[in-house]
Amino acid sequence: MANFYTDNPVLKxxxxxxxxxxxxxxxxxxxxxxxxxxYAPQDFEDAIDSYDKVLEIVGDICGNIVAENAEEVDHxxxxxxxxxxxxxxxxxxxxDACRKAGLMGMAMPRRLGGLNFPITPYxxxxxxxxxxxxxxxxxxxxxxxxxxxxxxxxxxxxQKYIPRVCAGETMSMDxxxxxxxxxxxxxxxxxxxxxxxxxxxxxxxxxxxxxDADIHLVLAxxxxxxxDGRGLSMFIYDKRNGGVTVRRIENKMGxxxxxxxxxxxxxxxxxxxxxxxxxxxxxxxxxxxxxRLGIAAQSVGVSEISYREALAYAKDRRQFGKAxxxxxxxxEILSVMKAKLDASRALLxxxxxxxxxxxxxxxxxxxxxxxxxEKKEAKAFSRLADAFTPLAKGMTSEFCxxxxxxxxxxxxxxxxxxxxxxxRVYRDARITSIYEGTTQLQVVAAIRHVSTGTYLDxxxxxxxxxxxxxxxxIKAILENMTQQYANAxxxxxxxxxxxxxxxxxxxxxxxxxxxxxxYLLLDDxxxxxxxxxxxxxxxxLGQAETTKHADFIANFRPEQISDYLFEEK
Numbered sequence: 001m002a003n004f005y006t007d008n009p010v011l012k013x014x015x016x017x018x019x020x021x022x023x024x025x026x027x028x029x030x031x032x033x034x035x036x037x038x039y040a041p042q043d044f045e046d047a048i049d050s051y052d053k054v055l056e057i058v059g060d061i062c063g064n065i066v067a068e069n070a071e072e073v074d075h076x077x078x079x080x081x082x083x084x085x086x087x088x089x090x091x092x093x094x095x096d097a098c099r100k101a102g103l104m105g106m107a108m109p110r111r112l113g114g115l116n117f118p119i120t121p122y123x124x125x126x127x128x129x130x131x132x133x134x135x136x137x138x139x140x141x142x143x144x145x146x147x148x149x150x151x152x153x154x155x156x157x158x159q160k161y162i163p164r165v166c167a168g169e170t171m172s173m174d175x176x177x178x179x180x181x182x183x184x185x186x187x188x189x190x191x192x193x194x195x196x197x198x199x200x201x202x203x204x205x206x207x208x209x210x211x212d213a214d215i216h217l218v219l220a221x222x223x224x225x226x227x228d229g230r231g232l233s234m235f236i237y238d239k240r241n242g243g244v245t246v247r248r249i250e251n252k253m254g255x256x257x258x259x260x261x262x263x264x265x266x267x268x269x270x271x272x273x274x275x276x277x278x279x280x281x282x283x284x285x286x287x288x289x290x291x292r293l294g295i296a297a298q299s300v301g302v303s304e305i306s307y308r309e310a311l312a313y314a315k316d317r318r319q320f321g322k323a324x325x326x327x328x329x330x331x332e333i334l335s336v337m338k339a340k341l342d343a344s345r346a347l348l349x350x351x352x353x354x355x356x357x358x359x360x361x362x363x364x365x366x367x368x369x370x371x372x373x374e375k376k377e378a379k380a381f382s383r384l385a386d387a388f389t390p391l392a393k394g395m396t397s398e399f400c401x402x403x404x405x406x407x408x409x410x411x412x413x414x415x416x417x418x419x420x421x422x423x424r425v426y427r428d429a430r431i432t433s434i435y436e437g438t439t440q441l442q443v444v445a446a447i448r449h450v451s452t453g454t455y456l457d458x459x460x461x462x463x464x465x466x467x468x469x470x471x472x473x474i475k476a477i478l479e480n481m482t483q484q485y486a487n488a489x490x491x492x493x494x495x496x497x498x499x500x501x502x503x504x505x506x507x508x509x510x511x512x513x514x515x516x517x518x519y520l521l522l523d524d525x526x527x528x529x530x531x532x533x534x535x536x537x538x539x540x541l542g543q544a545e546t547t548k549h550a551d552f553i554a555n556f557r558p559e560q561i562s563d564y565l566f567e568e569k
Contacts, residue, residue, distance in 0.1 A: 126301070
């Protein structure tokens with residue numbers, strides 16, 4: 001019997017990270033629920049044991065049900081009947097198993113039917129689910145939309161909708177429209193308020209993941225005469241009330257089990273969430289940050305299955321009288337794949353821990369006034385979460401695409417055939433660097449943390465820590481990479497030219513990413529020897545990439561940007 005949690009000791013390593021003790025104590029309010037719920041933990045060890053047991057259930061379902069259904073779901077896919085989505089049979093079985101195991105609404109409070117998990121073990125579950133079936137993670141993982149309801153809806157709405165999500169109902173976030181993709185300020189779906197104060201929605205949404213979900217979060221234009229983000233509000237639409245039909249399901253390259261829908265709203269009843277005009281400015285930003293962390297987890301899951309499929313094939317496939325893993329060219333590809341996988345996961349869980357702490361402080365602030373020290377700490381972790389989220393989404397999605405590519409390469413001609421899972425994984429991987437904000441948009445979000453020094457400050461904090469003697473040379477390389485990065489930042493921002501800053505942003509963000517991930521692996525290696533090979537391989541890779549970017553910046557003049565701009569002759 002396969003188990004996608006217990007067969008991967010790396011996950012337990014992150015579940016027991018030293019910062020988890022603080023996260024758990026804050027999340028559990030020093031275990032105040034222990035006497036209210038028989039399944040609430042009594043102390044830290046009890047909480048970790050609970051997460052461990054639930055993740056073991058996730059691993060069992062993913063290894064023996066979701067992964068087994070993945071190929072069938074990819075071929076069958078969902079369909080539209082009478083304006084409604086009908087899932088593939090395998091998807092139905094997956095959802096049924098998750099509902100029966102109580103794996104929906106994992107991060108929601110117990111009083112609303114959830115398990116009260118911190119973000120980190122929930123993201124760990126998303127990592128596992130994605131390894132089993134990347135498309136199914138989109139359906140299962142949209143439960144984190146409930147976080148937006150919990151953060152911003154009124155108590156009546158929380159009581160009305162969150163228990164339904166915890167019981168297994170599905171969610172979607174309806175943001176994109178035919179003429180509003182990444183530019184959500186252009187959303188035109190109309191929200192009209194009736195005389196009795198209720199709201200109805202009219203218009204079209206497109207590219208909506210799991211678009212026929214039970215409960216929708218909808219971005220709509222509530223203010224007449226507006227054309228920008230200040231005229232948008234957030235609404236909850238309940239499928240039980242009717243008014244929305246599925247016009248079509250997109251015929252996609254990958255993640256085919258997840259229905260991507262075009263929706264038509266016709267006087268669809270809806271409820272306003274929070275305040276008017278704050279839909280994009282506040283609520284969608286929070287929603288997207290959560291979604292981007294989820295895509296980073298999905299990307300790590302893809303990297304995991306890519307590496308495992310490639311490794312298994314390389315051990316089994318024989319050429320010229322020996323297994324191809326014995327050829328240095330193949331062994332190098334596998335080593336780099338593993339290093340990218342381990343570095344991606346290190347960044348993912350560092351980010352999730354930062355998000356955990358700042359979000360729990362936000363929640364505590366609704367119950368009582370934070371102390372001066374708590375406010376200071378909350379602000380610091382909020383800044384780190386804001387910096388690490390686009391970095392995690394951008395770097396892990398690019399790496400998972402590279403790993404999926406290399407998985408095909410290891411398989412050779414066989415990888416081009418549908419006989420092997422790597423063909424499906426390759427197609428599934430491609431979307432990760434596109435949806436919930438392309439890599440280019442992640443660079444836009446991350447570059448201000450380059451210019452303001454967030455990344456460099458964090459790196460300097462890591463640089464001050466001791467490392468094991470056997471890793472001293474690797475740390476010296478990281479220190480040299482940091483100097484190259486600092487010099488490059490100074491060179492770019494020393495020029496008063498916004499176009500030049502924008503042009504160099506990707507290179508600077510990637511340099512920061514390689515250094516950050518290198519230091520995270522260095523820290524992981526102090527706690528566990530299993531990371532040492534990946535640490536050494538990844539830092540050497542990062543050294544080459546950082547030097548390449550540093551040389552490009554040092555030898556580039558701002559006026560040369562015109563060579564890269566397309567002008568129609």
